[in-house]
Amino acid sequence: MNNLFWLLFCLGPFVLGGLFFAGLVNVNEAARILGLTPRQVRYLALKERLPGKKVGRDWIFDEDKLRSITPPTLQRGGARPGSGPKQKGK
Numbered sequence: 695m696n697n698l699f700w701l702l703f704c705l706g707p708f709v710l711g712g713l714f715f716a717g718l719v720n721v722n723e724a725a726r727i728l729g730l731t732p733r734q735v736r737y738l739a740l741k742e743r744l745p746g747k748k749v750g751r752d753w754i755f756d757e758d759k760l761r762s763i764t765p766p767t768l769q770r771g772g773a774r775p776g777s778g779p780k781q782k783g784k
Contacts, residue, residue, distance in 0.1 A: 727761060744760070
């Protein structure tokens with residue numbers, strides 16, 4: 695989203711008489727959409743693995759972009775060395 699959109703979103707209640715922009719969700723709603731906890735959503739947004747924008751202390755997300763995310767996009771880079779099953783006898 696462009697900067698003008700975010701400026702209008704942030705200043706909307708003051709400049710535009712409380713105009714609400716549909717399609718934007720907060721952390722709790724993003725967590726519900728993705729099947730994650732709000733804490734996980736904030737962490738992934740901070741690490742830029744979720745398309746969101748921090749406004750003050752809060753995060754806002756485009757609902758359409760969240761719904762287009764597939765689970766592999768959210769996964770880490772892979773398993774850590776030594777995290778697999780242990781082999782017996784060695």
